[in-house]
Amino acid sequence: MNLLTLVLFAPLAGFLAVLLLPGGNPALIRRVTLSLSLAIFAASLGLAFGAPQAVDQPWIPSLHIRFHVQLDGLSLWLVLLSTFLTPIAVLVSWKHIDRRVKEYYAFLLLLEFGLAGVFVSMDLFLFYVFWEVSLVPMYFLMAILYLYTKAATFDYTELMQMLASGRLSLNPAEQLWLFLAFFFAFAIKVPLFPLHTWLPDAHVEAPTAGSVMLASVMLKMGTYGIVRFCLPMFPDAARRCADWIVALAIIGIVYGALVSMVQPNMKKLVAYSSVSHLGFVVLGTFSFTQAGLDGAVYQMLNHGISTGALFVLVGFLYERRHSLEIKDYGGVSTPAPWLSTVFLITTLASIGLPTLNNFVGEYLVLQGAAQANFRWAVFAALGVILSACYMLWMYQRAFYGETPETVRSHMHDLSGREWAAILPLLVMMVWMGVAAQTFLPRVSESTSVILKQTTVNVRFQVQAPGLRGRGLGEVANAR
Amino acid sequence: MDVILFLAFAAIAVVCAVNVVVQTHPISSALSLIGVMGSLAVLYLLLGAEFIAMAQVIVYAGAIMVLFVFVIMLLNAGAESRRGRSLTAQLLGIPGFFALLVLLSYTVLRLFPDAAHVKFGGFTGGSAKDVGKLLFTEYLLPFELTSVLILIAIVGAVVLARKELE
Amino acid sequence: MTGVPLSWYLILSALLFALGVAGFLFRRNIITVFMSIELMLNAVNLSFVAFSYQLKQVNGHIFTFFVMVVAAAEAAVGLAIILTVFKNRETLNVDEVNSLKN
């Protein structure tokens, strides 16, 4: 039983434990969930220090399905992000959730289990099982089954070895269709324009903690899947489709920003801004450059922290005023100066102010995009301008100006519990903005492997008809 | 001898099975089904499955069918009426029956073209001892689980029945 | 004497199974339908035992045993459900039981 297994299954145990608690005592349930999630987070911190861990055991031997989980620089921080945000989600729903408390907290832990599982699974079937927590991606299922019929394994490591050694060869058409099936399933989750319209509605319906987990971690499942599986397994197809996908990503960046600008509802505004931010992640991924991939992964974490914080803060506002409409606010900074300050810092992080976290990720993504094709960077950088427009405009309307009586009577400053929820996020924003090197080397380690895999295969199949790969050589020459 | 026994009891089984299907009164169907089960028990013996043959008589013919008959009596079920047929069942049922029969037979024959001939005494591993040994070693967990299953079934049956009879 | 070919047993099994299916399809009395299911289970059991003979293994017997257990449990619960349905609807005709709520 190593630490990885412990961290992975502790939430499941927690889920069962919370279910067994007496339902009539919500205070107890909240405390138990909070301490459990904190303990899990503490344990997961150990993952960052120890040697890379992996577990590989037969699971369903007759189908050659393995319980293969592994932690590398790509998954490590995403797992930590999930365990980090769960206690915060518990805290922000402390007062807000007053019915079916037991089920709510238990399922929060189950969600944590699923998310952590998605990020460490190295067996495609296992990945699918964990992924099932949220969505039924039929195309994905079909694609992995097809792969299984060809390779008779779901194990990612094995698949990659078979691909590299040529024992499993996919012709261009097969690669393309498999890639598209994988990508489509992931892209809905990201969500990539034009598959994003579910997101704002989902956020408006979800409670605060739901929004936080959805935006911060669950959306990352899509981008993680793309980086982990789509790129290394189907590099040729990925490169062939890169132009189209990047076009969608850029449209998403600009479009999400423009639509955010005119949202009257705070949650929708933040949701559309997510569309814009995640466009950056996809853009960086499909730039096929070291900087772009590093930036994309880093941006996943950044978005998790800063957008998570935004949803937490919008939740705080909602608890006070019971409205998400921006026009119902105004002059909040007079009665609640600290709340406003924290909101401002988060806003600034979200619009990519240097020394706060998003900047590093955005910069690296843009750098990678520029190396691949300078025009991409030009269009994507427009999103940076627009993000300032919509966030600051929202901030101005909600926080500045004279305070109407309706706001004054509801508004009070941050409570101790709220501080406990938001302060770790603030610390992370500054830390990740200033000391990016805490995180980046581990990320680079994994992304450089993935990058090499996408390049190696291209070299093998560069003669394939209709393939105009932008090999690493060309990028290197451009520098 | 083997052939005669097989043909005799196979014939009884088939006739009784047809009777199960064609009889309109459930009690007749139930009695015919007991006939099917009894003749199957003999066939099991022929195949060397002593334990299963006994279990077939005791559990199926004895316990389960008694339950059926009991319920039929309790509900005082009469012959079924002729109205309200399902069109789909009519249209697809009869061709379906034959198609299924043909296909099953075809598949079976194709899968076992050169299987051995069955002779009484050709396999003697089906005694209560052998079955028990396997049941309590290799299949211990499933066995225990079935006991839980039965317990749940009993509880479920009691709950369902009680609710309506109170 | 060379004995009976195994395929005869299997064909008998198929025949009984098909009869069970037919009964399931054509009968309207819910109890008869239920008995048709038992018939199908028996047909399958016969196959198991026959295979067991062929392979000279007891495992088939074990499966048959389990099928019997499940059949018993099923009969208990199924008949309880039939009782309930009858109390509620005053009918045993499956064609009239076509919606989950009254």
Added chain:
Amino acid sequence: MQHLWLIPVLPLLGFLLNGLFGRRLAKGAVTAIALGSVLLSFAWVVKTLVGLGALETAYIERYFTWFQSGDLRVGADLSVDRLTAVMLLVVTGVGSLIHIYAVGYMTHEGGYYRFFAYLNLFMFFMLVLVLGANFLLLFVGWEGVGLCSYLLIGFYFLKKSATDAGKKAFIVNRIGDFGFSLAMLLIVITFGSLDFGAVFPAAASKPESTLTLIGLLLLLGACGKSAQAPLYVWLPDAMEGPTPVSALIHAATMVTAGVYMVARSSAIYLHAHAAQEMVAYIGLGTAVFAATIGLAQNDIKKVFAYSTVSQLGYMFLGLGAGAFSAGIFHLVTHAFFKALLFLGAGSVIHALEGEQDLRHMGGLRTRIPVTFWTLACAWVAIAGIPPFAGFHSKDAILLAAHHHAPWMYWVGVLTAAMTAFYVSRAMFLAFFGEPRGHHHPHESPPVMTAPLAVLALLSLAGGFLDVPKFLEPLFPLSEGAHDFALVAISVVAGLAGIGLAALFYVVKPGLADAVANALGGLYTLVYNKYFVDELYDAAVVRPVETGSREALWKGVDAGLIDGAANGVASIARATGGLLRLIQSGNIRSYATWVVFGSILVLVAIGLVGGGAR
């Protein structure tokens, strides 16, 4: 080790202390922290520069790697060379004076601690900007000062106009940053690094077209930050902030960051001819354009704001003409006299309890003499009267412009005349003639007048600091001869401007209105700042906003995409309707389907031949 990091970190500490605990601290403690941190920083600058001596080459200190990806490493490295030294002295020196002044100015304002926290934060970012040893660190400072500018312009956050102005400043700056970011990306692609030490020596060997593109993109960034056409629109609005802010950020330091950045990148511009030409054109155009608007403004701070835009144009002209050191020289002297002008204006406003309209002032010369006399020093300095500060630097730029292209010199002289005119106009309207307001002016306290006096001294004598000579190792002096005729012409132009203003506003007060009426439409155009704001609003802001709302959100998102999704859903519903016929609820028909399905499976097995081993 000289511990360069202390220079920016000291104000940062001040910010943290005041920002976190300021509300609970006594006013005296807040003042002590704010002033102390900046003064200590200034002292540390002086100590460091003394310790570093001649600074023939850049002195670099490397602290830690900020982030690294592949070959690209960005470090938290600070460096000092002569250019940085000049900037450091200006920023911390003038910054300290303005901090002292602000203690007096802000005494009666709410949010005292917040103001000084922001001001300290600004100092931190500004110092990072000038100390940074690579483009990205420069960008950190660049964005950071933009943020502080946003916060300080919107300091009176109850006023919508103030927060609007703050937002506008930030967003317009962002447009500039767009250019700056792209320039950085291109620099990395071209040079493989962002370090000044790696980029500039390699510039000569790179293709001119790339360098030109980099230069133009950097220029876009500089235009945003330094309020050059067409991105100057935010600076006049920025006057909504408290006056010390206008002096510190929007006159002396932040807005000159663009000038600093272009000068810093001189190696690139020297090899990118077209880009450098563009710098000159933009500078000259802005200088004239803003000066004409300044002629007709009635708000004293707006006059100085347009003056700032115009003077920054001058600096760009100098840079574009190849006289980088002249541009920096003007930056320094401008920091002295423009800070003084703003602080003086603040003193006037303070004296008149918030009145900013020149038409309601007048005759203040005797009422607030200290303010008047210090302002007069700035006046002569900006008008280019020898031997005061503005004369030297403006002269250097004009000479370089003449060397570059004579017509630029003449336009520059015209601008100089206009500059002298509008500043004199403001001075005459405020301090001469009869009092037009109903206020009872009172002189400002010594804590405000003392910095004015120091700045007045610097404005008078600052021209004798030979900045171009000091910067010679970095920017070789142009060989243009010191042509006395050209100098004389520009001085005459300045004097003419003052004379004309005196004629209009002192000798014959009615004349100004008569001329304005005579000019009619032209006057209206200038008075309304050429309707640029309205033009931008109609051409960019409205279409984007309306387009986003009507076309994208309601059209594409709700209509097209959701429509398509709903279309799929309705197809599914129709299919479901068909399938619903099968879902009769009849158990036996279900069973039939099950049989049907198993038959299909069997057929499939038969066809595929599964099991036939």
